[in-house]
Structure formats: structure tokens, C-alpha cells
Amino acid sequence: MSGAREKRDPLARKRLRHVPPGARSRAMHALSARAAQGRLVMQACSDCDKVTYPPRDACPACWGELGWREQPAGAQVLCETTVRVSTDPYFRDHMPWRMGKVQMDAGPVALVHLHAALHPGDRAHVRAMVDRGGNAALFAIPEGAIDLMSDPQWREFVVPVAGRIALVSDARNAIGRAVVRELQTAGAELVVAGLPGPALASDAYDAVYALDRVQTIALDVTDPVSVAEAASRIGGPLDIVVNTARHVRTGGMSAGNALVEQRRALEVSAMGLSRLAATFAPILAGRPNGAFVDVLSSAALAGDAGNAGFAAAEAARLSLLQAFRHEMRGTGVRVLSVFTGPVDDSDHQHAPPPKVPPVRIAGAIAEALANGREETCVGDVAADAMMRWLADPSLYVREKNL
Amino acid sequence: MTRRQAPYDGVVVCAPVTVPYRRFSAEPAHWWAGRALRQLRDEAGLTPADIDGFCFASFSSGPDTAVGLTQHLGLCPRWLDHIPTGGASGVMALRRAARAVQCGDAELVVCLAADTNQIDSFRHSLSGFSRFSQDAVYPYGFGGPNATFALITDAYMREYGVTRAEFGKLCVAQRANAGSNPVALQRKPLSMEAYMAARPIADPVHLFDCVMPCAGAEAFIVTTPERAEQLKLPMAQVLATIERHNAFAEDPVQLRGGWVLDIDQLWEAARITPTDVDTLQVYDDYPVIVAMQIEDLGFCPKGEVARFIRETDFTIEGNLPLNTNGGQLSAGQAGAAGGFQNMTEGLRQILHRPLGAQVPQAKIAAVSGFGLVNFDRGVCTGAALLEALP
Structure with a gap:
């Protein structure tokens, strides 16, 4: 390796990097394990077929056994907010943060990270991402081709290569x-x-x-x-x-x-x-x-x-x-x-x-x-x-x- | 299949006490509970031996529940209950205690809510609040209840054409009511201009739409008319009550609460109508929930709350005095005690022992509770109608 690269001041205060809150239920960890493989799954009841979210330990419609099933990613945005105040160190470093609620085509409603271009009434595509703490997080993005990397929230869930x-x-x-x-x-x-x-x-x-x-x-x-x-x-x-x-x-x-x-x-x-x-x-x-x-x-x-x-x-x-x-x-x-x-x-x-x-x-x-x-x-x-x-x-x- | 609710004969409610709130307190919830009992001792001459029923609500008494509190506070009740429903706990405590007294399981029940608020304890209690919150709410920006109610407010405003100006009118009126309450944490007059100009917290929720977490305690007594008479306590009777949990689970966004399912029965059992109510005390974590209760309790038809708010005066001198101590929005939200202050304030107004200004000729109070966001909405609702006894 040749050529001198600029050196940083070794005594400069380093920025402390936080991660999002990490506590999850066992069922949510099961969802995360599948999101880690890029799969969007939710639980469906083996008796009545009802799809449920957030993850539960029994079907709320008939108390039947729940199993994981791939779900359609389509959704409609119901409402939105921009969180400007948080007590969590990670999110405080990333304010303001857009989130919203979607009606999944799969059936349930879900809170999601909301892409900057999405608003109530819009159709959306929900992706099961892994957040920086290693847990599954649903991210709603617009349907069709879009430059995701320009959204700073999206960049928190991925690893940009350009410029790195x-x-x-x-x-x-x-x-x-x-x-x-x-x-x-x-x-x-x-x-x-x-x-x-x-x-x-x-x-x-x-x-x-x-x-x-x-x-x-x-x-x-x-x-x-x-x-x-x-x-x-x-x-x-x-x-x-x-x-x-x-x-x-x-x-x-x-x-x-x-x-x-x-x-x-x-x-x-x-x-x-x-x-x-x-x-x-x-x-x-x-x-x-x-x-x-x-x-x-x-x-x-x-x-x-x-x-x-x-x-x-x-x-x-x-x-x-x-x-x-x-x-x-x-x-x-x-x-x-x-x-x-x-x-x-x-x-x-x-x-x-x-x-x-x-x-x-x-x-x-x-x-x-x-x-x-x-x-x-x-x-x-x-x-x-x-x-x-x-x-x-x-x-x-x-x-x-x- | 619904059986008619039996009337609350032989039961009265009395002795509302409020331990003045503090923004932060180093003292634990037990201390606040002790202060509430001491206030009952001073105002009603109560001793530990007088209390044979105890109903407790708190978020911050851990690891203790009502059980630990009995030994801590020297109680020997023959009836004990611990209520985890936060903003609905006051109404629910009344319901349970009233039946216990009516059926003779207890003769004098103290219903008590106490919570402390230490520096940073809000963040800690938030992160362990519920499994669904931990799994599916907090990872999305960790905005706490502000974010959850921002989503509800956003949807509600779109659906029913309510604007910030209407929410502002509610908040401004409650602040005006707080003006005469010496123990309200926020008494400085709030103008509509200041409300509208407040900084956003989680759009469309702005600063004055949010309560201030604090430490405090509230308590009241449920007993027989005879016992209340002995103790020389002014008393009120319970006209009717309702309670409901996880109603309308299939509604994609919470635009109505569980009251809707039972409200007709409430008015029917009480044999009065909303126009008979002299003062309305509703749970007010956010103004959208106040608006929702005004509709769902039947004070105006669903979808017409914007007009109703514009046409109504909610101050103490107004035609529908609302949250007359300033509510949590101005008096402060002392955890589970926030779910009791609607009960204590409603009682005080009809017993004519106000903290501040008196609602003229108040006789009937409507009290409504709303509690516990589990995932995307408040799960518990309840309401009670109280009438002062001569």
C-alpha cells in the first residue's frame, strides 16, 4: 500500500455510537431470525388462518397454534408522524425520525419506519430490515424504483459502499x-x-x-x-x-x-x-x-x-x-x-x-x-x-x- | 346476553385527597402512598384499624404490589386489590370497591394511587412498559406515548376534520381552570397564540398537547352511608359505571374507545342524560383523547366534536366545566395517580370541597378513564356517574 493517507487526531473526542433499544420477546426474535434472511414473515394461525402482528403466543381469534408464514409486502399508509423528541440515546442522535402506521395487505396493521416520500393514503412496500441493534424492523418504502440511499433513515439499516x-x-x-x-x-x-x-x-x-x-x-x-x-x-x-x-x-x-x-x-x-x-x-x-x-x-x-x-x-x-x-x-x-x-x-x-x-x-x-x-x-x-x-x-x- | 347492572345501593364514595404533585421526587411511591393515607388521617380521622379494604394502583412501587404496601403501611384489610390499568384505574378501583362494600366483603375501602418520578425514571418505565411496545413500537423512533398518540391524532384530524385550534381550545380552557388550583404544576395562563406556536414534539402533537410526568398521589374512600356519616364525611352515590377492555380490536386506528359499547347502558342505568352533568372529568393524556371521550360518552354525536368544542365553554364558569383542576395537561401526570385525579376532582366538585374554584351548584359529575397503551392504542376504558348526597 503506497501513498500517505491523512491521519486523524488520536486525542480528538470520539463520537459514541448507540444502538436502538434491544429487548424483544422470544416470538419477536423468531421474526428477527427470518428478517435476517431477508424474509418478510408474520404469524398465521394453523386453525383459523388469521394473520397476526405484533408476534403473539396464541391466535387472538381462536387461541390456535401460530406458525411463521411469508406475507405479501403490499400496504397502505394510514397515518404518519415525525418524532422530534426521544429519551433513547440512539434515536436522539437521529432526530427527527419519520414513522407511521400501515395497513398490511396481509391483514394486520403495523408501525413502520416511514420513507420520506410516503404519506397517508399512499401505497407502500414493506421490507423486513434488521436494525443496528440486530433486531427486525419493518420499513415502508414507496412502490416502484426509487433512490433509497438518499433517505438518511434507510442508510441506518444498510451498509453504503460509495465513498467508503x-x-x-x-x-x-x-x-x-x-x-x-x-x-x-x-x-x-x-x-x-x-x-x-x-x-x-x-x-x-x-x-x-x-x-x-x-x-x-x-x-x-x-x-x-x-x-x-x-x-x-x-x-x-x-x-x-x-x-x-x-x-x-x-x-x-x-x-x-x-x-x-x-x-x-x-x-x-x-x-x-x-x-x-x-x-x-x-x-x-x-x-x-x-x-x-x-x-x-x-x-x-x-x-x-x-x-x-x-x-x-x-x-x-x-x-x-x-x-x-x-x-x-x-x-x-x-x-x-x-x-x-x-x-x-x-x-x-x-x-x-x-x-x-x-x-x-x-x-x-x-x-x-x-x-x-x-x-x-x-x-x-x-x-x-x-x-x-x-x-x-x-x-x-x-x-x-x- | 347482557345482564342489567345492579344499582349501587348502600355504597357511597367520599374523602377525595390529593397529595400535591412535584415534578421530580427522590421519594419512592411508598412515601407518596403514605402521604395520601396521612392526609386521610388528618381530614377524615382515619386510623389503620378503620381500613378493611385496600385497592392500590402504581407503576413505580416495584418490586412491591398492594401486598407489600399492606405491611409497609400497617394495613390489615380483609379485601385487597391491585389495579394495573393506569388511566382507567380510578374508575375501576371505584367499581371494585363499591361491589366489595355493597356485598359486605369490606366496610371501608381506601382506593389509592401513588407514583414517584425520579430523574430519568420516565425513560426506564417507558422501556419496560409492555411486550408489544418493546417489540413493535419503541424500535420505531422511541417517541414514547407522544408518537403513539401523534399517529392517533393525525388519523383523527383527517377523519373528522378536527384542527389544532379545537385541541387548543381544550388545552387553553384546562389551563384557565388550573389557574385557581394552588397545587397544579402549570398555572401560567396559556394563550391560543402560545398554544399554536409551541414546538412540535411528534407531529401533529405539539408541546402543550403533552402532559408533564410528575410524582403524586390521589386517594378516596368507598364505604357505606352509615360509616361515612359516623366519620362526618360528605358523600356521593354511584349512579352507574361501565368498563371495557380491548374494544374494537379490528379498527385499524383508534378513532373510538370502548365507552361506545356500553354508553347507552350507563346513561340508562343512571336515569340521567349528558345534559344533567354539571362537570366532566375525563382522562386527558392528549387532547385527542379528551375529544374522543366527549363524543364517545355521548356529549355530542361522533364526528361533530369540532363544532361542539367551538360552541362550548369548558372553563369552570362555562356550560360544560371540564377537568376543573386543570387536568393532567396542567396539573401534571403522576403515573397511575393520573388515572385517579378525574375521580378525586369530580368528587370534590360535587361535594363542594374544591382545590380551587367551585363549579356553581355542581351536583352530578361524569368521570371517565382511559388507560394503558399496549401496542398502538389505549386498551382500558371506563366511566362513572356520581351524584352528591344531601
């Missing part, structure tokens, strides 16, 4: 290269491309690394000294970290040099994530829209006899990522997971299609950031694995290893 500084942990692999290009195209002020050693002569002529607003930096996530040095060389503000580092190898438990590969996979996938998190979390926490994106394999969901070490390492990575997300809740930093199946790259020369083109993974990362979505599956393999795992984990483990 991002680090891609491994920009040497195919996924990392695609992510660098994607973030650069999306208008990032600077994309720092991490290059694990050894340095190659061709790096100097590489079309991606040579892009405007892209700088390379030596970064090996298996080496704590390398991670610390990279952080100190970046020095200034950093808004987004995308962890693309991975070590993909086939083989079961009993294959020849399995232990060496297993250890390497754990060093990259699990310990690598830990090193990045430990080093960059405080830096991200100081930023208004800090985010950590991790690209991981859907192999993380269940043990895999054909890729034992890799699946185990990715499973460890998933576990650490869940812990990290919870840790960062209090800081407002978003931790986003992007699951993929086999990638169309040199790591998967042996694998049959379908394989996910790296550029598609990069696009999914941009989309996850633009929607603040915590959990994204890119490609059919990952989506199918997630669906089957959510439905029946023990069946999924058996099927995967048939």
Missing part, C-alpha cells in the same frame, strides 16, 4: 478479485486488496490491482504479525472488511496427508477470521456504518465425508461468525454471512456443475451490504443446502453423506 473504505482479506483468489472489482465499481473511495504471499511478479501488472482507487497490501490471515502490520499500514478509517480467505481441499478423515490440510483449513477459515475480527473490530466500531462480511461455504452446515477438513473448518468459521455477530451488536457493526456452494474457480476443477461464478458472489456481497442482510445464500447449491438444513438438520447430514 473497504478491505478484501484475500484478493488473490478468484472470489477476492471479483469482490475488489465489485466494490470499486460500486464507488468505494478506496479498496484495499490483501495479497497473501508469496508476492508474484505479475501482481504489478494485474488489471484488478491496477484499478483506480484500489491499493494492494501484503496480508496473510494465518500470520498474526501480517494482520497487525496490515492494520497499521491502513492506519486510517476502515468501513468494511470482506473476508474472502479460504482453503479448499477435498479428502476424508483417513486420506493420506489429511491432518496437514485440516490444520491449514482451520488456520485460514477459523483462526484467520478470529485474527481479522480481533484486529479490525475496534476500527469498524468507530465508523457510522461499519460492516464485516464473511464469505463461507454451505459445507459449514453439516459434516462432509468427501471434504472433511474443509467442512469442519467452515463449520468452525460459522460458529465464530455467529459469536462475532453477537459481540458486535452493541456497537452497531453489522456482521454479514454470504454462503456459497462450489465456486467456478481453480479450487473446484474436480467438481461438477452447478458452480457459482466468483462475480456472482461479489454481486451477492454488494446486495447483502445494500440491504443490510445478515444471511445470504448465493447460488442454487447453497440455497438448497440452507433450506434443507433449516427444515431438518439430521436428515440433511444423512443425505449429504449418502
Whole structure:
């Protein structure tokens, strides 16, 4: 990385970042878990079909059992207000705040964050977002195409890329290269491309690394000294970290040099994530829209006899990522997971299609950031694995290893 | 299937007391409850042994309920109740105590509401208010009740063509009434110009549409006419009462309250009409709720409240004296005690023991309660008609 970046006054008073109030009922957490996947769900009664909101523990029409069901996003705005006074520290920092009430096409009424262009009588589209405290929040936006990023309230729910500084942990692999290009195209002020050693002569002529607003930096996530040095060389503000580092190898438990590969996979996938998190979390926490994106394999969901070490390492990575997300809740930093199946790259020369083109993974990362979505599956393999795992984990483990 | 309500024979209500409010208090709710009892001791000569029924309401007495209060305050009642319905608690306390006395479960019930307001306690009590608020209201800007009632006010104004000027007239009249009440927290005259020019809090709710949270206590006695006579207390009888919870749950916005379901029965049982009422004491967390009660209690047809407000004088000397102590909007909102002050003030006016100015020849009071926002609306409503006994 070259060129001097302006340094901030280290003694200047830092702005304390608050998050919205976080206490929720168990039923609301269930709604949040689904909103984290980008799904708009409400409870419906298994006996009488009535849709209910806010989340309850029994149907208010017949006391029947409630289950979660996808709901239509259409709604009509009933009334509006602009909150100008709040006792909550987070909202005090963001006054005035527009909210309103909508009649959902699904049946219930709901209080919503209201887009600046919406008024009573208007048709609206309701999105289940995740707020900066990590809980589901309904946001009503106008129907049709609209520039959402110009609404400061909307920006609180997403991670803008334009004008921000991002680090891609491994920009040497195919996924990392695609992510660098994607973030650069999306208008990032600077994309720092991490290059694990050894340095190659061709790096100097590489079309991606040579892009405007892209700088390379030596970064090996298996080496704590390398991670610390990279952080100190970046020095200034950093808004987004995308962890693309991975070590993909086939083989079961009993294959020849399995232990060496297993250890390497754990060093990259699990310990690598830990090193990045430990080093960059405080830096991200100081930023208004800090985010950590991790690209991981859907192999993380269940043990895999054909890729034992890799699946185990990715499973460890998933576990650490869940812990990290919870840790960062209090800081407002978003931790986003992007699951993929086999990638169309040199790591998967042996694998049959379908394989996910790296550029598609990069696009999914941009989309996850633009929607603040915590959990994204890119490609059919990952989506199918997630669906089957959510439905029946023990069946999924058996099927995967048939 | 509705059975007729039995009349409240053999029951009277008396001895309204108000412990002067304070904006903030370091003292806990127990202290305020104790002050109310001491005032009953001083004004009615009551001792702990006289009280065999106790009904308590508070948001800030935690971890204690009415149970803890008995031991704390040295009571040994044979009938005990704790009412969590906030703005509807006064009417509900009266209803429960009246039946207990009538049926002989107790002879003298003290109904008491006490709440403290420590610095920052408003924020804390807000965040733990209800499960639906926590899940589906506060995450949306954390505007508290101001935001919830802003949405109701916005919809109500659109639906019925009510303007800020009408709400202003209610607030200005209540402030004028507060002028003679020495214990009202806000007594400085409020002009219509000042009302209209106030800063917005959650549009269309502006500063003078909001109550001031404070510490305070209110209490009254429900007993038999014989016991009241012994204690030499002026008394009133209960003509009729109603109560309702979670009415009109399918209304997308709360434009009417539960009173509508039962109001005909109320007037019928009391054998009077709204024109017989000398003073109206309604729950007034926001002027929109005052307007809603004027309609839903039958003082004017639904949808005509704007005209009714323009044509009516709500001051103490007016044709419908409203919230004559200034209401919560001027006297202050002392938590659950805010749901009792309509009872105590209505009683005081018809017993001719006012805090400030007296409504001339007042004999009949209508008291109305509205309580507890759970999600997007107040859930509990109630009303009582009281008549002074000679």
C-alpha cells in the first residue's frame, strides 16, 4: 500500500455510537431470525388462518397454534408522524425520525419506519430490515424504483459502499478479485486488496490491482504479525472488511496427508477470521456504518465425508461468525454471512456443475451490504443446502453423506 | 346476553385527597402512598384499624404490589386489590370497591394511587412498559406515548376534520381552570397564540398537547352511608359505571374507545342524560383523547366534536366545566395517580370541597378513564356517574 493517507487526531473526542433499544420477546426474535434472511414473515394461525402482528403466543381469534408464514409486502399508509423528541440515546442522535402506521395487505396493521416520500393514503412496500441493534424492523418504502440511499433513515439499516473504505482479506483468489472489482465499481473511495504471499511478479501488472482507487497490501490471515502490520499500514478509517480467505481441499478423515490440510483449513477459515475480527473490530466500531462480511461455504452446515477438513473448518468459521455477530451488536457493526456452494474457480476443477461464478458472489456481497442482510445464500447449491438444513438438520447430514 | 347492572345501593364514595404533585421526587411511591393515607388521617380521622379494604394502583412501587404496601403501611384489610390499568384505574378501583362494600366483603375501602418520578425514571418505565411496545413500537423512533398518540391524532384530524385550534381550545380552557388550583404544576395562563406556536414534539402533537410526568398521589374512600356519616364525611352515590377492555380490536386506528359499547347502558342505568352533568372529568393524556371521550360518552354525536368544542365553554364558569383542576395537561401526570385525579376532582366538585374554584351548584359529575397503551392504542376504558348526597 503506497501513498500517505491523512491521519486523524488520536486525542480528538470520539463520537459514541448507540444502538436502538434491544429487548424483544422470544416470538419477536423468531421474526428477527427470518428478517435476517431477508424474509418478510408474520404469524398465521394453523386453525383459523388469521394473520397476526405484533408476534403473539396464541391466535387472538381462536387461541390456535401460530406458525411463521411469508406475507405479501403490499400496504397502505394510514397515518404518519415525525418524532422530534426521544429519551433513547440512539434515536436522539437521529432526530427527527419519520414513522407511521400501515395497513398490511396481509391483514394486520403495523408501525413502520416511514420513507420520506410516503404519506397517508399512499401505497407502500414493506421490507423486513434488521436494525443496528440486530433486531427486525419493518420499513415502508414507496412502490416502484426509487433512490433509497438518499433517505438518511434507510442508510441506518444498510451498509453504503460509495465513498467508503473497504478491505478484501484475500484478493488473490478468484472470489477476492471479483469482490475488489465489485466494490470499486460500486464507488468505494478506496479498496484495499490483501495479497497473501508469496508476492508474484505479475501482481504489478494485474488489471484488478491496477484499478483506480484500489491499493494492494501484503496480508496473510494465518500470520498474526501480517494482520497487525496490515492494520497499521491502513492506519486510517476502515468501513468494511470482506473476508474472502479460504482453503479448499477435498479428502476424508483417513486420506493420506489429511491432518496437514485440516490444520491449514482451520488456520485460514477459523483462526484467520478470529485474527481479522480481533484486529479490525475496534476500527469498524468507530465508523457510522461499519460492516464485516464473511464469505463461507454451505459445507459449514453439516459434516462432509468427501471434504472433511474443509467442512469442519467452515463449520468452525460459522460458529465464530455467529459469536462475532453477537459481540458486535452493541456497537452497531453489522456482521454479514454470504454462503456459497462450489465456486467456478481453480479450487473446484474436480467438481461438477452447478458452480457459482466468483462475480456472482461479489454481486451477492454488494446486495447483502445494500440491504443490510445478515444471511445470504448465493447460488442454487447453497440455497438448497440452507433450506434443507433449516427444515431438518439430521436428515440433511444423512443425505449429504449418502 | 347482557345482564342489567345492579344499582349501587348502600355504597357511597367520599374523602377525595390529593397529595400535591412535584415534578421530580427522590421519594419512592411508598412515601407518596403514605402521604395520601396521612392526609386521610388528618381530614377524615382515619386510623389503620378503620381500613378493611385496600385497592392500590402504581407503576413505580416495584418490586412491591398492594401486598407489600399492606405491611409497609400497617394495613390489615380483609379485601385487597391491585389495579394495573393506569388511566382507567380510578374508575375501576371505584367499581371494585363499591361491589366489595355493597356485598359486605369490606366496610371501608381506601382506593389509592401513588407514583414517584425520579430523574430519568420516565425513560426506564417507558422501556419496560409492555411486550408489544418493546417489540413493535419503541424500535420505531422511541417517541414514547407522544408518537403513539401523534399517529392517533393525525388519523383523527383527517377523519373528522378536527384542527389544532379545537385541541387548543381544550388545552387553553384546562389551563384557565388550573389557574385557581394552588397545587397544579402549570398555572401560567396559556394563550391560543402560545398554544399554536409551541414546538412540535411528534407531529401533529405539539408541546402543550403533552402532559408533564410528575410524582403524586390521589386517594378516596368507598364505604357505606352509615360509616361515612359516623366519620362526618360528605358523600356521593354511584349512579352507574361501565368498563371495557380491548374494544374494537379490528379498527385499524383508534378513532373510538370502548365507552361506545356500553354508553347507552350507563346513561340508562343512571336515569340521567349528558345534559344533567354539571362537570366532566375525563382522562386527558392528549387532547385527542379528551375529544374522543366527549363524543364517545355521548356529549355530542361522533364526528361533530369540532363544532361542539367551538360552541362550548369548558372553563369552570362555562356550560360544560371540564377537568376543573386543570387536568393532567396542567396539573401534571403522576403515573397511575393520573388515572385517579378525574375521580378525586369530580368528587370534590360535587361535594363542594374544591382545590380551587367551585363549579356553581355542581351536583352530578361524569368521570371517565382511559388507560394503558399496549401496542398502538389505549386498551382500558371506563366511566362513572356520581351524584352528591344531601
